[in-house]
Amino acid sequence: MAFDPRPEAAVPAGAPGGALPTAPEGVSASDRGPWYLAYKRFVRNRVAVAFLGLFILIIVFVLAAPVWATHVAHTGPNETHTLEKLHVGGEIREVVTPEGKPIGPQLFGAGGKFFLGADSRLGRDEMVRLMYGGRTSLFIGIVSGLITTIAAVILGLLAGYYKGWVDAIIARTLDVLWSLPVLLFGIALGVSLAVGGLKIGPLELSGGSIWVPILVISIFTVPYVARPIRGEVLALGQKEFVEAAIAQGAGSGRVMFGEILPNLASTIIVFFALNIANNMLFEAALSFLGAGVQPPNSSWGTMISIGEELLTTQPLLAIIPGVMILLTVLSLNIVGDGLRDALDPRAKVRLEAHAGMVEKEGTAV
Amino acid sequence: MTTENLLEVEDLVKHFPIKRGILIDREVDQVRAVDGISFSIPRGQTLGLVGESGSGKSTACRAVLQLIKPTSGSIRFEGQEIAGLSRRRMRPLRREMQMIFQDPYASLNPRKRIGQIVGDPLKRQGIASGSDLRKRVQELLVRVGLASEHYNRFPHEFSGGQRQRIGIARALALQPKLVIADEPVSALDVSIQAQIINLLDDLQDEFGLTYLFVAHDIGVVRHISDQIAVMHNGKIVEHGSADQVCERPQDDYTKKLLSAVPIPDPRESRVRRQGSTATS
Numbered sequence: 168m169a170f171d172p173r174p175e176a177a178v179p180a181g182a183p184g185g186a187l188p189t190a191p192e193g194v195s196a197s198d199r200g201p202w203y204l205a206y207k208r209f210v211r212n213r214v215a216v217a218f219l220g221l222f223i224l225i226i227v228f229v230l231a232a233p234v235w236a237t238h239v240a241h242t243g244p245n246e247t248h249t250l251e252k253l254h255v256g257g258e259i260r261e262v263v264t265p266e267g268k269p270i271g272p273q274l275f276g277a278g279g280k281f282f283l284g285a286d287s288r289l290g291r292d293e294m295v296r297l298m299y300g301g302r303t304s305l306f307i308g309i310v311s312g313l314i315t316t317i318a319a320v321i322l323g324l325l326a327g328y329y330k331g332w333v334d335a336i337i338a339r340t341l342d343v344l345w346s347l348p349v350l351l352f353g354i355a356l357g358v359s360l361a362v363g364g365l366k367i368g369p370l371e372l373s374g375g376s377i378w379v380p381i382l383v384i385s386i387f388t389v390p391y392v393a394r395p396i397r398g399e400v401l402a403l404g405q406k407e408f409v410e411a412a413i414a415q416g417a418g419s420g421r422v423m424f425g426e427i428l429p430n431l432a433s434t435i436i437v438f439f440a441l442n443i444a445n446n447m448l449f450e451a452a453l454s455f456l457g458a459g460v461q462p463p464n465s466s467w468g469t470m471i472s473i474g475e476e477l478l479t480t481q482p483l484l485a486i487i488p489g490v491m492i493l494l495t496v497l498s499l500n501i502v503g504d505g506l507r508d509a510l511d512p513r514a515k516v517r518l519e520a521h522a523g524m525v526e527k528e529g530t531a532v
Numbered sequence: 533m534t535t536e537n538l539l540e541v542e543d544l545v546k547h548f549p550i551k552r553g554i555l556i557d558r559e560v561d562q563v564r565a566v567d568g569i570s571f572s573i574p575r576g577q578t579l580g581l582v583g584e585s586g587s588g589k590s591t592a593c594r595a596v597l598q599l600i601k602p603t604s605g606s607i608r609f610e611g612q613e614i615a616g617l618s619r620r621r622m623r624p625l626r627r628e629m630q631m632i633f634q635d636p637y638a639s640l641n642p643r644k645r646i647g648q649i650v651g652d653p654l655k656r657q658g659i660a661s662g663s664d665l666r667k668r669v670q671e672l673l674v675r676v677g678l679a680s681e682h683y684n685r686f687p688h689e690f691s692g693g694q695r696q697r698i699g700i701a702r703a704l705a706l707q708p709k710l711v712i713a714d715e716p717v718s719a720l721d722v723s724i725q726a727q728i729i730n731l732l733d734d735l736q737d738e739f740g741l742t743y744l745f746v747a748h749d750i751g752v753v754r755h756i757s758d759q760i761a762v763m764h765n766g767k768i769v770e771h772g773s774a775d776q777v778c779e780r781p782q783d784d785y786t787k788k789l790l791s792a793v794p795i796p797d798p799r800e801s802r803v804r805r806q807g808s809t810a811t812s
Contacts, residue, residue: 200686201643407639410599411702415653416626418619429643 205433208509215505218498225495229305232298239279240292244299245463248290253277262290268480286484287473293484300465301491307381307459307466308447314385315446316439319392320431324423326393327400338397341390349387350452357383357458380459384446391445392438399434403427433510440503444496451492467492537608538710538742539596540572544605544615546588546595565591567766568605573759575709578736578743580757580774582750582789588766589746590634593714596744597631598622609710627657630703634715636695640687646673647683650701657706672701677731693724697731704735712744717752729756750786751793754778762786 210216236243248262255276262270262285269285272293282294326337360379365372372378403409404427412426447467453459454468455475462469467488474484546566551557566588573579583589595602598614607615614625633639640649651669654660660668670680676697687695696716703711713732717725733756736743747753753760753774760777762770762785770783781787795801 200645201688407633407635408641410594411631411633411639411699412641412652413599414597414626414629414631415702415706416623416656418623421656426641430641432643 205509209505212505212508215502215508218501219505221494222498222502225301225491225498226305229298229301232295232302235279235298236292236295240282240295241280242292242295244291244296244465246291248285248292249288251290253281263288269477269484271481272483283483283487284481286470287477293470293487296465296470297467297488297491300467300470300488301495303377303460303464303466304447304450304468304492305495307377307384307450308443311381311384311388311446311450312439312443314381315388315392315442316435318385319389319396319438320428320435322389322393323396324400324427324431327397328404328419328423328427330401330404334397337393341393344387345390345394347387349449353383353387353449353453354456354458356386357453361458361461375461375464377460377464379461380450380453383453383458384449388442388446388449392442395438396431396434399431400427403430433506437503437507437510440499440506444499444503447492447496447499536575537572538575538610539744540606540608541592541596542570542606542608543568544570544592544595544607545603546591546600547603564766566595566602569761569763569766569768571759571761571768571771573710573742573744575742576736576740577758578745578756580750580753580760581744581746581763582748582753582760583763584748584789587763589748589763590714592763593631593712593744593746597629597712599631627706628708629710629712630706630708632696632699632703632711632713632716635719636692636699637719639699640695642687644686645683646678646685646687646698649687649698650705653702653705659706669701669705672705673698676701676704676735677727692720693728696720696724696728700728700731700735704739707739708741710742710744712746714746715748716745718747718749725752732756749793750778750789762789 232244242248251262252259253262253270253273255273260270262281267288269287269290270281271284273281273284275282281292283297284293285291286293286296322337322341326334357380360372360383361374364374364376365379365382372382409422409426412422417425450459450466451468451471454466455472457472460466460469470488471485471492474481474486474488477484544566545564545568547562547564549559550561550563552560569588569592571579571581581589581592591600594600596607598607598617598619602615605615606613609625609629612625614622617625644652647666647669650672651660651665654665654668666683670683673682674680678694678697678701682690687698690698696719699716716732717728720728729752732743732745735741743756745753745756750760750762757774759772760770760774761768762777762783764785770777770781770786777786778790781790791804795804
């Protein structure tokens with residue numbers, strides 16, 4: 168195997184009296200940890216690498232929003248151009264016709280203005296909104312993914328490590344959360360927060376803040392990550408290396424974060440990637456239904472919602488943000504799957520078998 | 533009996549409750565894993581604890597180390613009572629007693645380098661740090677038959693026997709007085725078993741260690757032990773010097789265990805087989 172030239176048993180298992188051959192392997196072999204092997208396996212997965220590239224492109228695309236807005240489109244995401252005229256080639260066209268039909272995609276016909284047309288009778292630049300909306304959507308997805316993951320890891324560790332009543336309280340609470348109809352409850356919470364805002368002590372959220380959907384999404388996705396992590400902690404807690412750490416005088420915190428957490432890393436990474444994708448879909452659904460990102464701010468979900476009104480005349484207005492969501496979620500899912508295959512030693516066998524190669528390495532975990 | 537006992541265990545009991553219930557668990561029964569065992573180990577000697585799987589040997593080990601709380605009984609280490617000590621109060625004593633685990637694949641954290649695995653206890657107990665730590669760990673690795681170059685490797689790069697050596701190095705890092713070895717060789721090939729047992733034997737002489745050596749194979753234990761205690765269903769059924777237990781077993785269960793030890797000479801083996809059929 169190219170990535171691991173040292174079969175496990177290459178070194179004789181200890182000759183008596185310490186007469187072990189000293190480092191008979193190549194120099195490069197010495198520091199190859201599980202991360203290196205996982206990286207090698209991931210790189211071999213061409214599809215996952217390609218979709219990782221796509222995801223990075225999407226990130227670059229949304230990060231370039233201010234550049235495009237100031238230098239190409241000369242407008243902001245929330246600026247309206249209802250009554251303005253546009254010089255396209257030689258002719259002059261209205262951004263929004265008197266009947267209320269927004270202009271279609273101009274590409275570079277107007278020097279980059281209204282590249283994808285205008286979004287509605289308000290005459291906002293669709294391309295600029297798409298880029299800024301992507302920022303919002305990705306920001307919500309990633310931040311709520313972070314919040315979810317951190318909360319889920321802490322809850323999973325506590326529940327899985329302490330067991331007993333700690334586990335009972337955490338696990339039952341998560342069960343309750345899980346049993347709620349997520350979307351309905353999310354809409355209800357989102358709408359009520361969007362109307363009334365939120366005030367807990369010094370923390371204050373105005374209704375239009377994007378932290379409202381972030382909060383709603385984070386709360387409802389925690390059980391989906393915390394449960395599998397709890398299960399894994401339960402299994403890891405039985406391992407002898409945990410007992411060994413305790414026998415050496417390690418405290419609970421040390422055992423949880425020093426011994427168990429590193430073994431959760433692969434699970435956490437995979438769940439994080441998949442969670443972002445999930446959250447973006449959740450955000451899109453909430454925003455589409457008016458319970459997520461509030462106007463005039465754009466997100467891909469709100470853009471679909473606005474475009475839906477003009478589906479018959481300007482179908483691209485709904486399709487383009489829809490395709491962006493699709494591509495982002497698809498790339499995250501494929502990257503997540505690729506990460507899981509690369510990080511999970513059991514998946515390795517499947518990968519090798521698929522590639523028609525036989526690997527005789529112990530499936531030592 | 534003038535030798536001082538390093539460890540004295542008296543009437544140690546560990547019962548595991550069997551719980552059942554939908555919302556509120558209630559205890560319906562108990563598993564008497566360890567049911568009142570007593571033994572003592574003089575300083576520098578080895579007590580072999582033998583018994584079939586499920587006889588409570590491992591539970592007894594863990595209870596002695598306070599990895600699980602014993603139900604009742606007394607455990608005195610250097611005369612100090614440690615049964616029921618809190619985790620915090622127990623911490624300084626951890627240096628004095630270490631454990632070697634049964635499964636070399638589960639007892640080393642797969643995400644840590646060997647240097648960390650062996651060195652962490654030293655760092656944790658504030659014994660060494662920096663380059664001194666590295667040097668001490670490398671010396672230990674060499675002492676247990678590995679190479680100092682193995683410092684930066686991960687556990688998955690080692691065979692079972694080598695991993696067990698790492699586990700031994702980790703246990704010895706804190707220079708304990710008592711080492712509890714919970715079936716340290718039962719997961720290994722027979723040829724490697726002998727190497728590990730010889731290593732443990734050498735280390736005992738070198739560092740003046742006291743062993744509580746657990747195994748299910750009485751043949752393995754006989755070689756290294758001064759005394760042997762035979763456990764069956766949570767109780768010690770026979771206890772005596774190694775030779776006495778192996779040569780003149782009193783208990784039926786001990787006899788059964790002894791008869792399971794393979795005899796390298798086929799002629800003798802045949803004699804034993806005929807003997808056992810004649811008595812039955």
